[in-house]
Amino acid sequence: MSSEPIERRVSYLxxxxxxxxCRICGKEYFEVKDYCGNCGRKSFGKMAxxxxxxxxxxxxxxxxxxxxxxxxxxxxxxxxxxxxxxDSKIHVxxxxxxRLTKCDEEIDFSAFEGKEVVPRFRRRYSVDRxxxxxxxxxxxxxxxxxxxxxxxxxIKPSKEYDTPGIVGYGVYISRFRIKEGNIERSVPFIxxxxxxxxxxxxxxxLIHSGVDGxxxxxxxxxxESNPYAVKPIASKVAQVLKLGESDEDVQxxxxxxxxxxxxxxxxxxxxxxxLVSYPKSNIQYAMIIGADNSQAAPRDCPGGELDLFVGFGxxxxxxxxxxxxxxxxxxxxxxxxxxxxxxxxxxPYPMHGGRFTGDPAxxxxxxxxxxxxxERLNLQVGDINYFVAHQPNVQFPVKIAxxxxxxxxxxxxxxxxxxxxxxxxxxxxxxxxxxLDVAKPDERILVVSYGSGAGSDAYSLVTTSQILxxxxxxxxxxxxxxxxxxxxxxxxxxxRRLKLGM
Amino acid sequence: xxxxxAIVAVGRxxxxxxxxxxxxxxxxxxxxxxxxxxxxxxxxxxxxxLSDYFLPITNKLGLEEGFLSELTELHxxxxxxxxxxxxxxxxxxxxxxGKYNIVxxxxxxxxxxxxxKIRDDLxxxxxPWSYYAGCTPEANHELMLxxxxxxxxxxxxxxxxxxxxxxxxxxxxxxxxMKNEHAQYQxxxxxxxxxxxxxxxHKPLGIYxxxxxxxxxxxxxxxxxxxxxxxxxxxxYILGASSATDYLTFPAxxxxxxxxxxxxxxxxxxxxxxxxxxxxxxxxxxxxxTVMEMISLEDLGFCESGKAWRSxxxxxxxxxxxxxxxxxxLFVNMxxxxxxDGNPLGATGGAQVFEVFRQLRDEAGERQVKSDKELxxxxxLELEGFGTKGYVxxxxxxxx
Numbered sequence: 001m002s003s004e005p006i007e008r009r010v011s012y013l014x015x016x017x018x019x020x021x022c023r024i025c026g027k028e029y030f031e032v033k034d035y036c037g038n039c040g041r042k043s044f045g046k047m048a049x050x051x052x053x054x055x056x057x058x059x060x061x062x063x064x065x066x067x068x069x070x071x072x073x074x075x076x077x078x079x080x081x082x083x084x085x086x087d088s089k090i091h092v093x094x095x096x097x098x099r100l101t102k103c104d105e106e107i108d109f110s111a112f113e114g115k116e117v118v119p120r121f122r123r124r125y126s127v128d129r130x131x132x133x134x135x136x137x138x139x140x141x142x143x144x145x146x147x148x149x150x151x152x153x154x155i156k157p158s159k160e161y162d163t164p165g166i167v168g169y170g171v172y173i174s175r176f177r178i179k180e181g182n183i184e185r186s187v188p189f190i191x192x193x194x195x196x197x198x199x200x201x202x203x204x205x206l207i208h209s210g211v212d213g214x215x216x217x218x219x220x221x222x223x224e225s226n227p228y229a230v231k232p233i234a235s236k237v238a239q240v241l242k243l244g245e246s247d248e249d250v251q252x253x254x255x256x257x258x259x260x261x262x263x264x265x266x267x268x269x270x271x272x273x274x275l276v277s278y279p280k281s282n283i284q285y286a287m288i289i290g291a292d293n294s295q296a297a298p299r300d301c302p303g304g305e306l307d308l309f310v311g312f313g314x315x316x317x318x319x320x321x322x323x324x325x326x327x328x329x330x331x332x333x334x335x336x337x338x339x340x341x342x343x344x345x346x347x348p349y350p351m352h353g354g355r356f357t358g359d360p361a362x363x364x365x366x367x368x369x370x371x372x373x374x375e376r377l378n379l380q381v382g383d384i385n386y387f388v389a390h391q392p393n394v395q396f397p398v399k400i401a402x403x404x405x406x407x408x409x410x411x412x413x414x415x416x417x418x419x420x421x422x423x424x425x426x427x428x429x430x431x432x433x434x435x436l437d438v439a440k441p442d443e444r445i446l447v448v449s450y451g452s453g454a455g456s457d458a459y460s461l462v463t464t465s466q467i468l469x470x471x472x473x474x475x476x477x478x479x480x481x482x483x484x485x486x487x488x489x490x491x492x493x494x495x496r497r498l499k500l501g502m
Numbered sequence: 503x504x505x506x507x508a509i510v511a512v513g514r515x516x517x518x519x520x521x522x523x524x525x526x527x528x529x530x531x532x533x534x535x536x537x538x539x540x541x542x543x544x545x546x547x548x549x550x551x552l553s554d555y556f557l558p559i560t561n562k563l564g565l566e567e568g569f570l571s572e573l574t575e576l577h578x579x580x581x582x583x584x585x586x587x588x589x590x591x592x593x594x595x596x597x598x599x600g601k602y603n604i605v606x607x608x609x610x611x612x613x614x615x616x617x618x619k620i621r622d623d624l625x626x627x628x629x630p631w632s633y634y635a636g637c638t639p640e641a642n643h644e645l646m647l648x649x650x651x652x653x654x655x656x657x658x659x660x661x662x663x664x665x666x667x668x669x670x671x672x673x674x675x676x677x678x679x680m681k682n683e684h685a686q687y688q689x690x691x692x693x694x695x696x697x698x699x700x701x702x703x704h705k706p707l708g709i710y711x712x713x714x715x716x717x718x719x720x721x722x723x724x725x726x727x728x729x730x731x732x733x734x735x736x737x738x739y740i741l742g743a744s745s746a747t748d749y750l751t752f753p754a755x756x757x758x759x760x761x762x763x764x765x766x767x768x769x770x771x772x773x774x775x776x777x778x779x780x781x782x783x784x785x786x787x788x789x790x791x792t793v794m795e796m797i798s799l800e801d802l803g804f805c806e807s808g809k810a811w812r813s814x815x816x817x818x819x820x821x822x823x824x825x826x827x828x829x830x831x832l833f834v835n836m837x838x839x840x841x842x843d844g845n846p847l848g849a850t851g852g853a854q855v856f857e858v859f860r861q862l863r864d865e866a867g868e869r870q871v872k873s874d875k876e877l878x879x880x881x882x883l884e885l886e887g888f889g890t891k892g893y894v895x896x897x898x899x900x901x902x
Contacts, residue, residue: 014634030631030754061652061758063644064705065636069622072636080636082645082753091753093629095636104704109648124634138635 002131010124012249014136015240017052017119019090028090052090052119053137053240054203056149057083059117060091066103071125074190074502077101079109083117083140097122097139098146098175098189100488116143121199121240122191126502133227135236139191146175146486148475152203155210157322164273165327165461167285167320168209168470171433172200173313173420173481176488178495180308183394184482185421187495188293188312190502194225195233198291199240201314201426205287206241208474209318216243216318217283218254218275222264222290222425229345232257237289261341262390263451264425265290265315269459270331272319285320290425297349298496306352309393311421312499315429325467326436326445329460332373334365341452352452358396361454366390366400369458370448377460381405384460385443388431390450391417397431400448413438414447419482432461434478441465507597508730508737509722509897511540512856517718517844518686525554525561525612526573528719532852533574533608536721540733547723548602550580553589553609555847555886559623560616585609586720586851587745587884587893593724594743603729608721611846620715628887631751642752642888643791644706649758650797654808665706667811669696670818671792672710672841677821679838681869684853686716686844711792716844720852722859736863741879742775742896744768752888761794763892764801764883771881771894779803780830782896783873784861784880786854789839798883799825802894804832823871833871836861854882855895862899 012018013032021028022036023046029036030052036043062081065072072078079096096112097120117140124134143149174197176187188197198221206213221234234255238244244253258264265288272286291314296306340361343350353361366389374380387406389397394417401411414431423430428449435445441463448458490498513535515528529552537543550570557563567580583589586609593607613620625633632642647668650656656664673693679685691710699708723733730737746766749755755762772779785802789795799810804827817825824831837843837857840850858880860866871877881896 010634014631030751061645061648063641063648065638065641066704067638067640068636069625069633069638070619071622075636078636080638080641082758093632093635093637093751093753106704109706113648113652125636134634136634138631 002127002134004132007132007134011135014138015121016242017092017137019050019052020047021050022046023048026089028086030090030092052085054152055085056116056118056143057085057140059112059115059140060084062109062112064101064107071127074126077103077105079107079112092138094138094140096141097191098141100490100494116149117141118143118147118149120147122196123193123502133195135195146484150207150475152207153210154212159323161321161324161327163327164277164319164321165324166436167211167318167322167324168205169315169317169433169436170201170204170208170474171313171315171430171476171478171481172197172204175486176490176498178492179489183418183421185309186311186313186423187490187498188501190498192293192312193227193501194223194291194293195227195236197293197312197314198223198233198237198289201289201291201316202237202241202287204474204476205316205318208470210473211285211318211320213241213243214245215284216253216287217281217285218272219243219287220256220258220265220268220272220289222258222268222288223292224259224261224264224343224424225293225295226257233291243287260455261452262392262424262427263449263455263457265429266447266449266457267333267451269317269319269328269457273328276320284322285318287316287318289314289316290429292424292426293499294422294424295343295349303349303351306350309422311423313420313423313426313430315426315433317429323466324464325470326461326463329462330373330377331457331459332369332376333455333457334368334372335455336365338454340454357452361452362392362396362450363400365454365456366448366450367403369456370404370446373446373458373460379460383444384410384446386413386435386439386445387411388414388428388435388445388447390428390448391415391431392422392427394418416478416482430478436467437471437477437479439463439467441467505598505600505727507594507724507740508727509740509855509859510725510730510733510737511536511542511723512721512859513537513539514684514720514853514856515718516684517716517846517853519614520717521614523717525557525563525610526569528612528717529570529608529610529721530573532719532721533606536723540723542604542723542733544574544576546604547576547578547606548604549578549596550576550606550608551589551593552580552582553584553586553848554582554611555584556623556627557610557612557848560620561612584848585884585886585891585893586849586855587895590724590851590855590895591743591745591893594740597724597726603726605724606721607724608719609849609852610719611848612717613715613846614717617715629750629752632753640707640712643793646758646797647706647793653759663815664811665697666693667815667818668711668792668796669693670814671789671795672696674818674821675789675835675839675841678836678869679842681867682837682843685838685842686714687838687842707791707793713790713840713845716846718844718846718849720849720856722852722855738859738862739898740895741777741898742771742894744770744774745891745893747891748889750887750890760797760801760807761885761889761892763885763889764798764894767892767894768802768883771896775896775898777879777896782879782881783831783877784833784836784858784871786837786857786882787835787839788883788885789835789841790845792841795835795839802883831873836866836869836871851882851884851893854884858882858897862897
């Protein structure tokens, strides 16, 4: 059994890497100290909050751990060392993550020492299944590899729009892939899950939008692979990303998890847009995240067909009325009680209804919401520049796009399933992000999600001129993550082990 | 200094894997041996100062004092601390203050009872944040070595010499332990074995570079200067004693290439004893790893910073039983050190004192050092955690 109070205190400091700096002598501490050891009593009230969450550090020295302590055995071997920040004013211990290290690997430590590293929010170590999941950001990756360091600069908005829309977004896909035939799928590292992916995506959305996190009044996290049956992912996101105003160790933000299979996130777009538009809500921005470590039974088990398509990742959107990059023109949602895909409480993997997931489920609902929205907005296929659909496999989104009359140039830019697999709640949001990465101002995007159970949300978005300026702020685009030279491909056994996690 | 504490007797168990014994049995054995050594009886004891690093964790044993009371039928004051040196420190203070005249100091550890979880326990106690980040008890030693190599710009051929020197530390300690009937490993090892173990582990340090986990107990009987004469005319006096404390989190310390606590404790202990560093010929160092032995030689002042490995390397080419440092002889870890004698944390310091006591009284048998001059002074360095606390004691045979 773990101690929940200890867990809370360790992750409160460790998730964000919080500390204090003495305003008198400049000494820094990886600890929320009320006074400085050098300056003593006179430093009370003169300690400034610092955190290392968006910083980059330097790996000073390192060694190989190939016989870890018990809670770390699932990592196998890893590089462990000491990381400095702020010109060596502060040193923290850390392990390198996102690296499959063999226990008999000859490692030249000097090749790593001196390298820039980025703190990553991850699971800390393994615990019993019933315990609280420990997390920490004392896990690092090399800045020169897959995940570059990006500054988080808060940028004052220059324009308020009449219509709410997307202000910024972030896509986080892990470094690992499994390649089978023509399809590549993202695989989490062993310390990743839907929680860590949600935080990563939210962090990237803040960086892209330049929005002050303290102005985010609500965060929704849609997922169907929350490792907890009861305990929200959104609370972790709010705490780690410091959303809403911080008052002591509590955030002034509303945080909620949503679930509706793969449309748990897209369903909330209209809620977020409405919330930021309601003058008395006092909410300037709302964040929506879709994140999944998409679940699938092993291939030879019932439900194992899904194992050919599932991916891992998260996608976050910030909605507001300031510096909007894509305005919401309208939406249409539909729902019916159709049991095409489900997972009973306590079951590790979902089941699905085979061919029943096609015509009576996916196609019927996507067709309905897309058609109704186009009808309402009086849109023809030619008025729409990009079509984005939910992507459970390669065939479905292509088939519905063609059926609705869209041409390849309209639907191909959003099609990411062959690169990342089905990221469940993140699927159509990632497709939308891929389009926003390349869209020009004043282009219309039709995004249609699908969630088993079943329902679909269709949105029509129109890009603004600000889409171009903000693009420069994000290095981790969809393309960057799908064509990255540092991708690491794993075999089926490793994929299952990593996906199972700790 | 007035009323120097005097050690009149010592006792210890063999260190090793005592699966069949309860912890109380070990401390009983060590106490009985010390009792016999100077013919001290239970009723003579006015207080007991005990140490165990984590018996409440390994053996789910709370209030060890109560167990000892049941065992000895003693109802005197008893206090428990974490290391033998800290227990000894409290005992010294009480003797010097004139509160007691005869006390028992004992240390005990039973690590093999929790062999499968011991590394987690050790690491979490030693440095929680490093543990959370994935550190192991061994990794800190390896990082210290990396930092040492970088700081002193050791390169090429010298790296090989440094690595050999560290292997020689282990070989030398095993050699010493062959003459120690209490030692956990009374067998010879070779430099090749140490180097191969590193190679097999694919790491800078291997299994032969580290002290083992051990069970064991050690005791001593400490008296006031006057009372000592009733028991022995060969009492060993504590001339200097000091300790220092440093951060728990190793990466947060200013200097990662040495143990500040060892440096401070030694300076203060020397001042207290009123002797010079090189008046001492015998030293028991806290070699949890071969790196620690090397670095401690520097921290205590016997070698210049960054140069200990050279002295070790040169001394061990043709080892004569001592390190030769700038032409001077230093007998280091004659009992085999933590590496070969064993390292039952709470009792380890007791074994260190045991060795210096025997050596200064010329009672170390086969392993008695052969010094050119009269052997008068010796010292021990004991650390707690990864250099979070450091204790130095200076012992003298003859009253100055």
